[in-house]
Amino acid sequence: MTDNAAPHPPAHMAPDQQAGGPPQEPLGDHSGHDHAHELGHDNSPEAVKKEIRKYLYVFYSLAVLTGITVWISTFHLPIHIAVIIALVVAATKGSLVAAFFMHLISERKLIYAVLVLTVFFFGVLMWGPWHHRYDAQREWPGYDLHAGKPSAAAEPAEQNPNHPATTTTH
Amino acid sequence: MTAHAEPLHAVGGHEEHHEIEIPYTVHARPDTGVYNGKLGIWLFLASEVMLFGALFSTLILLRTSAPTWPRGFEELNIPLATINTFNLIASSVTVVMAWANLRLGKLKRAKLFLGITLLCGFIFMGIKAVEYGTKFQHHHYPSTNNFFATYFVMTGLHGLHVLGGMVVFTYLLLTADKWYEKHRDQYTNRVEITGLYWHFVDLVWIFLFPTLYLL
Structure with a gap:
């Protein structure tokens, strides 16, 4: 059973609430888009489409950075220089994934x-x-x-x- | 606690079944600011960072202690690993696309993106199988030396994580219609947190690829 199931007064209350625990979320009408802010994301079509464009830019950046890493590796640089370059590029790529795909930029x-x-x-x-x-x-x-x-x-x-x-x- | 509140209790000779409500699967908990699933997945990912961190730490220890250590490009297949890198990055994008489309109410499109993500997972595992097969043909096993031991352990564990993600994506695809119709917000959240896990798997590969293959 989930929290957006049809309300039935005794069952929707978790035992800790019945015993005086923290209040539970209400079982309201879940049919519309009104939960956008509660979910922490703006679900308006404009906002989501803007996000999609952002995801695509991040994808292009990741693809280019991957290409750069592989291209640099063909020079067979001394190990110390190669490690620094590889880690800088990998850290940049990792930051992009964490910040935008994992939404850490606004968490x-x-x-x-x-x-x-x-x-x-x-x-x-x-x-x-x-x-x-x-x-x-x-x-x-x-x-x-x-x-x-x-x-x-x-x-x-x-x-x-x-x-x-x-x-x-x- | 009153008799009314007891969830599983025989009343009037009949067994009353009240299913247990799992709280905060959709809305944020007031004290944490996030829904429970999201906090749960982040705590899990924190433990995953430790797991892979220990292996990276081991790799650094072994490599810096060894008198000789092969360069990755001398022993491993760079073109195949590069294809897999692009493949995994693409799959990360398709997951967020699926999530975005669920928020727009476009279930069919979301399912398409989830399907592409699953396909990317299959391609990744297929390429990995080819790579492993070639290594075995050349009699390169985890017992061969420390280089191959770390290569097989780290890519193997990562592969298992990809496999785990694929199982969840299959479940999400198979139950999409039922869940989205009944519990739309909860299903959307499920895709979001599965996506967080998948991005982490991508993130690990972003560091594994240069560390094992290119250096």
């Missing part, structure tokens, strides 16, 4: 609060590998932090069972 405060927490913990996850590199430099003398691998002068991997070179299967 409620609670959703932003959830996302702030998410971004924080995501940051912690990304900090892990970063910290590992710091540890690696301390624990494995001769670890080339810039190249992300043991330097030529480092002790041979087979002499140190804890060396990262011996812990990968590649």
